[in-house]
Ligand code: ADP
């Protein structure tokens with residue numbers, strides 16, 4: 347393996363679906379470090395895709411390329427338009443909540459609307475998203491009075507408030523304890539089903555990737571390459587019992603094998 351497979355092989359075979367993101371031989375170097383090397387993939391509209399690999403394999407770099415935040419080599423299209431810079435339909439979320447401490451949860455969620463010069467009629471929408479992420483009754487709390495998990499819920503509500511239908515999530519729950527993370531993952535699946543956004547979720551946890559995603563893009567480091575794509579074709583909605591099933595374990599091992607075969 348090593349070199350990524352041709353685009354046709356990676357394209358998910360669900361018929362009737364158009365692709366949202368198509369990467370064709372994208373690469374990125376920082377000086378002499380090749381962070382991402384000749385990566386190709388296609389993600390259909392509405393898919394939940396996990397980008398998995400060990401630290402330093404280029405996951406964040408690849409996500410930043412899709413977000414239009416950094417220049418790169420190769421071809422990358424989003425909704426059939428070449429990626430040439432940030433787009434309004436793309437929203438990103440990171441490991442650390444970047445909330446303004448002097449604004450309440452609701453005021454933080456309203457920020458994207460304020461920045462666009464809109465206000466009152468967006469309040470209902472902001473409240474809707476705060477409820478969707480499970481923060482009913484906490485809308486007037488300030489970040490310092492919210493737990494890390496709650497702060498990430500606010501960040502997610504703010505991301506949804508932008509109206510983005512392509513969500514790029516870079517280890518969004520990576521700094522949280524395992525219980526909180528698990529709960530937020532289950533809620534993320536519910537939210538994904540409701541907003542129907544195409545999602546790329548970066549993680550270095552194999553079980554998290556298999557639990558959440560329709561397919562897992564497996565990356566290996568030095569230089570960052572796509573080792574292959576593993577499908578996780580489990581029914582939705584999913585609950586934690588999925589993890590007990592032999593199919594789940596088989597998929598986890600398929601991913602491990604793909605990582606092991608190329609490291
Ligand atoms: P991951 O998110 O998988 O941990 P990254 O995409 O952050 O990996 O990094 C991939 C490689 O590129 C690493 O070797 C990292 O040190 C390097 N890298 C990432 N961003 C920069 C940068 N802005 N300047 C220099 N090197 C970078």
Ligand code: MG
Pocket residue numbers: 405406407516
């Ligand atoms: Mg990273």
